[in-house]
Amino acid sequence: MKKFKVAILGTGNIGTDLLIKVQRSQYLECVAFVGRNTNSSGMAKAREMGITCSDKSIEFIKQNHKNIDLVFDATSAKDHLLHAPVFKDLGIIAIDLTPAKVGVMSVPAANLSDCLAADNINMITCGGQASIPLAYAIGQSQKNVEYIETVSIIASKSAGPATRRNLDEYIQTTEKGLIEFSGAKASKAIINLNPAIPCINMQTTVYAKVSNPNMDSLNTSVSEIVEKIKKYVPGYELIVPPLYENGRISIMVKVRGLGDYLPEYAGNLDIINCAAIAMAEEYAKNGLEV
Amino acid sequence: MMNKIAAFINEDLTRIHSSVASQLSESYGQCFFITGGAGFLGTWLCEWLMYLNRTENAGIKVYVLDREKNRIQERFENELQRGEMVLLNYDVRSLTEIPREVNYIIHAAATPDTSFHASCPIDTMSSVAEGTASMLRAASRLNNLKAILNVSSSAIYANSDMTTLTEDSTSLPFSHSLAAVYPESKRYAEKLCQAARNELRLPIVSIRPFTFCGPYQNLSSPWILNTFINDALNKRPIRIYGDGQTTRGVMYGADFSVWVLVILLHGKSGNVYNVGSDNPVMAYELANYVAKNFSFTPSIMLNTSLAKINDRTYLLPDTYQVKKDLNLTTFTDLELSISRTVTWFTQIYK
Amino acid sequence: MSQDNHILISDPTLRDGNHAVSHQLTAKQIALYCSAADRAGIPIVEVGHGNGLGASSLQVGLAAIDDFTMLTTARDNLKSSKLAVHVIPGFATIEKDIKPAIEYGVDVFRVAAHCTEADVTERHIHFCRNEGKTVFGVLMMTHMADRFLLAEEATKMQAYGAEAVILMDSAGNYLPSDVVEKVSHLVETLSIPVGFHAHNNLGMAIANSIAAVECGALILDGCARGFGAGAGNTQLEALIAVLERMKYSTGVDLYKTLDAGNLAERELMKVIPTISSTSIVSGLSGVFSGFLKPVNRISQEFGVNPRDVFFELGRRKVVAGQEDIIIEVAKSLKGSKYDE
Numbered sequence: 011m012k013k014f015k016v017a018i019l020g021t022g023n024i025g026t027d028l029l030i031k032v033q034r035s036q037y038l039e040c041v042a043f044v045g046r047n048t049n050s051s052g053m054a055k056a057r058e059m060g061i062t063c064s065d066k067s068i069e070f071i072k073q074n075h076k077n078i079d080l081v082f083d084a085t086s087a088k089d090h091l092l093h094a095p096v097f098k099d100l101g102i103i104a105i106d107l108t109p110a111k112v113g114v115m116s117v118p119a120a121n122l123s124d125c126l127a128a129d130n131i132n133m134i135t136c137g138g139q140a141s142i143p144l145a146y147a148i149g150q151s152q153k154n155v156e157y158i159e160t161v162s163i164i165a166s167k168s169a170g171p172a173t174r175r176n177l178d179e180y181i182q183t184t185e186k187g188l189i190e191f192s193g194a195k196a197s198k199a200i201i202n203l204n205p206a207i208p209c210i211n212m213q214t215t216v217y218a219k220v221s222n223p224n225m226d227s228l229n230t231s232v233s234e235i236v237e238k239i240k241k242y243v244p245g246y247e248l249i250v251p252p253l254y255e256n257g258r259i260s261i262m263v264k265v266r267g268l269g270d271y272l273p274e275y276a277g278n279l280d281i282i283n284c285a286a287i288a289m290a291e292e293y294a295k296n297g298l299e300v
Numbered sequence: 301m302m303n304k305i306a307a308f309i310n311e312d313l314t315r316i317h318s319s320v321a322s323q324l325s326e327s328y329g330q331c332f333f334i335t336g337g338a339g340f341l342g343t344w345l346c347e348w349l350m351y352l353n354r355t356e357n358a359g360i361k362v363y364v365l366d367r368e369k370n371r372i373q374e375r376f377e378n379e380l381q382r383g384e385m386v387l388l389n390y391d392v393r394s395l396t397e398i399p400r401e402v403n404y405i406i407h408a409a410a411t412p413d414t415s416f417h418a419s420c421p422i423d424t425m426s427s428v429a430e431g432t433a434s435m436l437r438a439a440s441r442l443n444n445l446k447a448i449l450n451v452s453s454s455a456i457y458a459n460s461d462m463t464t465l466t467e468d469s470t471s472l473p474f475s476h477s478l479a480a481v482y483p484e485s486k487r488y489a490e491k492l493c494q495a496a497r498n499e500l501r502l503p504i505v506s507i508r509p510f511t512f513c514g515p516y517q518n519l520s521s522p523w524i525l526n527t528f529i530n531d532a533l534n535k536r537p538i539r540i541y542g543d544g545q546t547t548r549g550v551m552y553g554a555d556f557s558v559w560v561l562v563i564l565l566h567g568k569s570g571n572v573y574n575v576g577s578d579n580p581v582m583a584y585e586l587a588n589y590v591a592k593n594f595s596f597t598p599s600i601m602l603n604t605s606l607a608k609i610n611d612r613t614y615l616l617p618d619t620y621q622v623k624k625d626l627n628l629t630t631f632t633d634l635e636l637s638i639s640r641t642v643t644w645f646t647q648i649y650k
Numbered sequence: 651m652s653q654d655n656h657i658l659i660s661d662p663t664l665r666d667g668n669h670a671v672s673h674q675l676t677a678k679q680i681a682l683y684c685s686a687a688d689r690a691g692i693p694i695v696e697v698g699h700g701n702g703l704g705a706s707s708l709q710v711g712l713a714a715i716d717d718f719t720m721l722t723t724a725r726d727n728l729k730s731s732k733l734a735v736h737v738i739p740g741f742a743t744i745e746k747d748i749k750p751a752i753e754y755g756v757d758v759f760r761v762a763a764h765c766t767e768a769d770v771t772e773r774h775i776h777f778c779r780n781e782g783k784t785v786f787g788v789l790m791m792t793h794m795a796d797r798f799l800l801a802e803e804a805t806k807m808q809a810y811g812a813e814a815v816i817l818m819d820s821a822g823n824y825l826p827s828d829v830v831e832k833v834s835h836l837v838e839t840l841s842i843p844v845g846f847h848a849h850n851n852l853g854m855a856i857a858n859s860i861a862a863v864e865c866g867a868l869i870l871d872g873c874a875r876g877f878g879a880g881a882g883n884t885q886l887e888a889l890i891a892v893l894e895r896m897k898y899s900t901g902v903d904l905y906k907t908l909d910a911g912n913l914a915e916r917e918l919m920k921v922i923p924t925i926s927s928t929s930i931v932s933g934l935s936g937v938f939s940g941f942l943k944p945v946n947r948i949s950q951e952f953g954v955n956p957r958d959v960f961f962e963l964g965r966r967k968v969v970a971g972q973e974d975i976i977i978e979v980a981k982s983l984k985g986s987k988y989d990e
Contacts, residue, residue, distance in 0.1 A: 046367065047391035049430060065394040161709045161974055166767060171420045174769045178743040198707050201740045205766040205794075206967040215974040217708035250977060255951060258708050262974060415776060418809035419769045477839065478802045479809065520780055527779070536782040541813060541842075604784060606693065606732070606758075607658040607814055607843040607868035 013039040014294035015077060019068070019093065020084030021045030021052035023170065024107055024279060027271035028082050029056055031287045037294035038287070041077055044070045055271070068093055075100040080290055083108060086172060087179060094130055103293055104130045105286050109179040115187050118288040119238040120146040126296055131289055135180050136278035137162035137201060138187045139285045140214035140246070143239055144261050147231035148218050149192035157219040158194040160184065163202045165209035168276035177201055194218070212265040212277035213249075217258050228252045232261060242288035243281050244268065305375065308648045309515060312554040312640065313351045316631040320558055323627070324348075326565040328358040330446075333402040335392045335435060336409030337364030338372045341451065341509075343516045344557035345406060346372065350379050360384070363399060365409070367391055371516075392431035398438040404564055405448040407435050410486070412453070413521055421481040428485035432492050440500040449564040450493045450506040454576065454615065455483040457508075462547075464618040467508070467572050490572070497570055505567035507560065510576025510617045513637055514553030515644045524583055525550065525638075528590045529645055532598045538591060539604040544584030547614045549577035552637035555630060562626050571625070574617035579634055589635060593642040657898045658869045660758075660816075660845070661687055661886060662696040662878070663914060664724070665736050669700035669879030669940045670923060673713040677723045679918050683874070684727035686913045690906035692886075694758055695731045697724040700879065700940060702736030702762065704747035709973055710940075717747065721754040734758035736788070739770040744777050752781055760816065761807075762788035764969045765795045768803035772810045779811035786845070786869075787812035791969055793823040793936055797835040804836055804844075814843040814869055819858065820940075822851025822881060822933040826861035837866035845869025848884045850876055851933025853925055855884040856892060863898065874914035875922050879940040880932055882923025887911040931957045935964030944973050952980040959983065 016038050018025045025045070029052075032040045043056040048065045056063050064070040071081060071093075080103040083090050090110035097104040106113055113130030116122070120143055125131055134142065141160035149155055173180070184199035204210050232252055239246045245266035252261050265277030272279050317324075332349060336342050342364065352358035364372055365388045372380075372387055379385040386399075392409040410428050411417075417424045432450065439448055458470045472483050493504045511523070519526050519533075524546070531538045559575050567573065581589075587600045622628055632640070664683055668675050680697060687695045697720050699705045699713045706713040713720075724733050733756050742748065748759070759778040761771045771787060778785045787807030792800055804815040817832060829846065836844045846862035848855040848871070859870050872889040876882030890907045893900055915922060928942060937960050945963070949956040962979045 046389075046394060048394040048396065049434075050393075065390050067389065069389070157708075159708050161707075163972055163974075171423070171769070174767075175419065175772060177739050177770055178745065178773065181740075181743050182745070200707060200709055202969070202972060203740070203764070203767050203770065204967075204969060204972065205764065213974070215709070219708070250981065253977070256947070260708075260974070260977070262978065414809040415772055415811075418806040419772050476798065477805065479805050520776070530780060531782055534782060539782060604813060606784060607656070607845075611841040613841075 013037060014079045014290065015039060015041045016080045016082060016290060017042040017044060017071060017078045018082045018084065019044050019071065021047070021050050021056070022084065023272055024283060025082070025084040026052035026055055027279060028084060028283050028286065029059070029061065030270040031283055033059065035287060035291060037291045042070065042074060068096055071102070072096065072100065075102055078102055080105065080293060082286060082290070098129060105289055106130060106132045107282060107286055109135060109176060109183045111183055111186070115190060116285070116289050117142045117146065117187070117191060118242055118285050119143040119235050120191055122288065122292050125289060126292065133282050133286050134187045135184045136164070136212070136282045137180065137199060137214060138184045139281045140212065140263055140265055141184070141216050142187050142191045143235045144216040144232060144263070145188045145192035145194070147235045148216070148220070148228065148259065149194065151227040151231040152220045152223055154221050155192055155194040155218060156221065157196045158188045158192050159198040159200070159217040160188060160214060161200040161202065162212065162214045162278070163204050163210065164212050164278040165275045166203045166205040167209050168278055169203050209273070209275035211275055212281070213262065214265070215260055215262045217260050219258055223254055223259055225252060225254055228259070243284040245277055245280065304648055308644065309347050310351070313348065316554055316558060317351070319631060320562060323562045323566065324352060327352060327360055327561065328356065329360070330403040331361045331399070331401045332404045332406065333363045333365070333398055334406045334408060335365045335395070335431065338366035338368045339408060340512065340516045340553065341408050341557060341560065342366065343371060343375070344553045345560065346376060346385065348557055348561055350376065350384065353384055361401070363388060363402065365390070365392060365395065393427060393434055395434040395438055398442060400443055402442055403444050403446045405435065405439055405445070406451070406560065406564060407432060407448065408451040410451070417482045418479070421478060424481050425485040428489050432489040436492065436496040436500065436502065439502055440496070446503065447564055447567070447569070448502055448504045449560060449567070450489065450504055452490045452506045452508045452572070453483060453486040454508045454510045454574070454617065456487045460614055462614050464578060464616045465574065466618040467574055467621055503569040505563055505569060506572045507563060507575045508572065509556065510551070510574065510615060511548040512551050512553055512556050513641045515649065516553060519645060525586055525590070528587050529642060532590055532594045533645060535596065537599040537601045538587045539601050540583050540587055541604055542611055544582060544587070544602050545612045546583045547580050547612070547616060549579050549616045550581060550586070550634060550637060551577040552632035552640065555632050558631070559622070559628055562628060563622065566626055568625070573622040574619050575622065576617040576619065577630065577634070578617055578619045580616050581634060589638045590642060593639050655898050657863055657893055657900050658694070659692055659890070659900050659902055660694040660696060660734065660869060660871050661692045661873065662736070662871055662883070663873040663886070665696040665698045665702065666700060666873055666879060666883055667877030667918060668698065668713070670877055670882070671920060672943060673699050673706065673711045675714065675918065677715055677719050680720055680723045681727045682917050683910065683914055684724045686910035688728045688731045690903050690910050692731050692902055692907070694734045695724065695728055696734040696736060696760065697721060698735050701741060702738050703751055704742035705738065718750065718754065721751060721756060725755040732757035732784070734760055737761045737774055739763065739774050744774060748774065748777060752783065756783070758784045758786065760786045760788045761812070762790055765789040765792045765800060765803060768806040771807060775807060775810040775812050785812050786814045786816055788816045788818060790818045791820045791938060792817045792832065793819060793821055793828070794967065797832045800832055801835055801839040804840055808840055808842050812842065814845055815840060816845035816847055816869060816871065818847040819849050820938045821936045822849030822929070823936045824848070824858050825854060826857050829858045829861040830865050833862045833867050834865040843868040845871065847871035849878065849881065850883060850923070850925065851881040851929045856888055859884050859889055860892060874911045875919065877914055877919060878923060880923070880942040881925045881929035928956055928960070931960045935960045937963045937968060941973065941976065944976050948976045948980045952984045954980050954983045
């Protein structure tokens with residue numbers, strides 16, 4: 011089978027970790043690793059791996075679009091807003107890892123095949139990739155979900171300057187995703203950076219207010235979706251199965267990263283990349299080009 | 301809106317040009333390369349050089365290197381189209397080649413935003429240190445390079461108690477404070493330039509800029525004059541954090557940039573110059589000047605932190621050396637500087 | 651630095667006290683206390699959910715009334731006192747929470763972060779300053795960081811535009827010698843005023859507050875009857891009295907503060923904060939006292955000893971906002987008991 015040709019735009023931690031995951035994939039191959047600083051450590055790593063590198067950013071994509079099926083955009087929300095129309099014009103599928111919210115929200119465990127019709131896919135947020143599948147399971151198994159809330163705790167060391175500056179966008183995007191996938195009337199997202207050493211793994215709790223919850227049905231839905239997620243996020247683990255106490259449902263998961271380019275504790279960065287890869291592979295398997 | 305901007309800037313340049321015309325003629329027919337060319341200083345430099353093309357048919361070409369591109373693209377659409385200007389949109393650290401035709405380099409890439417220094421100290425230091433190193437290596441392979449001007453910072457000086465700072469004043473002592481990442485990297489970059497002047501035989505001057513105002517500054521950057529204007533623009537009282545006795549000298553962007561050009565064209569390699577206004581003005585007086593320029597005359601509040609402190613700073617350059625060596629003078633006095641700045645933010649650049 | 655021995659008093663009774671009643675303060679209670687505090691000339695009155703703006707949640711507790719009701723009620727009842735809110739980025743956002751709060755008439759924004767994470771406050775501090783509001787940076791759980799790291803984090807807040815930095819002893823773990831070491835280093839390092847917010851787990855709240863002003867702090871937090879999570883905070887009435895005797899000026903009327911204290915005891919509290927055995931454990935273990943209620947509740951549900959839960963939470967270095975870890979700890983403690 012012919013591999014899908016992908017380019018990675020943005021050579022920071024996310025972009026470089028994606029590169030390693032792409033090179034491992036049997037469906038994808040990285041044809042270009044593109045940023046703005048040839049001296050970044052991501053570029054150095056990519057050169058070491060023999061990947062074509064460029065510091066010409068979006069201009070490189072424009073010049074070489076004929077050889078690119080899909081772009082992962084791991085720059086910033088501000089930049090993706092400028093890039094999105096370019097990708098569209100060039101007929102390149104875009105998988106957006108920034109909180110720009112341009113495209114269709116994708117949570118592979120919930121709506122993988124529905125996304126294939128779209129040409130711009132938004133990977134929501136790291137906390138969204140951990141919590142939304144659970145919110146989706148709640149939405150699928152319960153009637154009248156009044157309210158969904160999620161709390162993610164990530165290791166302080168895994169949160170770079172951009173993450174720290176963009177907590178508000180993280181919250182807004184995650185809240186939007188929770189509602190879209192669970193059908194709840196209201197949602198809330200909370201994020202907390204934990205400085206504990208040794209670094210904690212990412213932990214995400216989902217709470218829900220549901221009148222007359224059906225716990226059996228919820229347990230089944232949750233175990234099913236957790237199995238689905240584990241296929242593309244091996245480090246995803248249910249640590250507190252659905253619990254009904256004090257008038258609320260709570261479910262807790264832990265995400266340990268694969269440790270590809272980033273340390274294992276950075277499960278928050280790993281899960282969004284794993285989800286993005288799952289999405290890209292789905293395009294490749296279906297041999298789709300926009 | 302672009303025409304309004306062009307006309308406004310043109311007024312400033314026309315007002316000043318005749319006083320410096322003879323010192324700028326060296327720039328005719330030359331090619332300039334400006335790192336950080338979309339910043340405050342960079343944009344003003346582009347304005348001057350394109351003004352000379354317009355009014356003097358100077359035949360100047362400018363390469364602008366900057367991560368940001370919108371302002372340059374909008375403001376200089378025609379110049380970019382005609383090839384008088386070329387925009388390079390990448391990180392200065394990634395600079396490996398400077399076009400062979402370049403004669404003059406102005407290295408102004410760095411963010412003076414203290415919030416950025418606090419949140420991203422590594423990036424702050426590496427873009428100054430690695431950016432300067434990249435620029436120097438690329439510059440060393442040019443055929444017809446005449447001069448490099450390195451933009452350092454007045455932040456490298458130690459705190460002064462009510463005395464003006466000469467180029468020989470004591471610089472910052474080594475401290476445990478992380479707040480020193482910016483001045484430490486600027487000091488390193490100055491030393492690197494000195495090393496390159498010797499080892500690579502590059503002609504380099506450095507400048508240490510002080511305090512400025514005017515078009516192309518970012519109103520949300522936390523420097524007092526900007527917050528005063530921002531308060532007044534929002535029809536609020538002007539809030540002064542302390543007792544209003546913090547002292548600065550304020551220079552207008554048009555003066556700053558033309559000083560930089562003259563220093564670049566005529567400065568002696570190896571020299572370091574203070575650049576700024578040596579006319580002291582206290583925060584309280586500045587607030588009054590700002591208030592005067594608004595029709596509704598905003599009130600002025602002191603000690604807004606509610607807890608009373610009297611922490612005053614005093615930052616004023618001694619500019620004897622630069623004035624003497626390069627025959628420079630102030631073209632825009634304080635009152636005019638502030639009224640032009642307020643007009644810019646209220647009427648031109650909304 | 652102080653010109654006239656003046657200490658700025660900030661009163662979080664209606665915010666920190668909300669922890670003590672599971673965030674169930676009503677509009678009527680807020681109105682009553684605000685009027686009393688305003689009459690006493692207390693310069694800053696802080697109001698809100700215990701974890702501040704936008705924090706009402708299943709994670710840390712749902713408030714009885716929303717932020718809008720709390721803040722507009724307070725605003726209507728404060729004439730000379732400034733209205734303040736506590737803002738924790740990660741809970742509160744600029745769009746959803748801060749912009750409306752400005753509309754409701756909040757004067758002072760106290761933007762808070764865990765003591766090692768000040769960079770999450772950049773945009774929130776910046777935004778409030780640009781809106782012309784008074785902004786303080788707040789570092790929480792400061793017993794967990796040494797004075798050098800605290801100074802670095804506080805310096806960030808100063809760079810972002812904070813007009814003061816408040817150190818919180820959120821766990822009530824400090825002794826006066828800790829206060830002197832940390833506060834004097836901050837006073838030396840920063841060009842903006844330093845404040846101190848004490849908790850009373852080890853009975854040191856007043857002593858620690860005084861130690862802070864003696865080495866240069868210019869802002870102190872105090873609550874009526876010490877109303878706050880767990881063992882409570884610095885008792886405001888006693889603080890004013892001690893400062894008065896030590897010839898510090900606060901501009902606060904002592905008698906009317908005593909009246910406000912009586913009113914608070916009568917109208918706001920189910921029980922007056924006391925140093926319970928569990929609070930001592932939380933202070934010693936260095937765990938945020940806001941965890942007290944959920945720890946007791948969850949420990950009871952799982953049938954485990956809350957002291958064990960606290961020391962385990964301390965060992966894991968949990969921070970405010972991590973209440974969900976309690977369940978995991980209780981569950982694992984219960985599990986290990988079965989193993990035995």
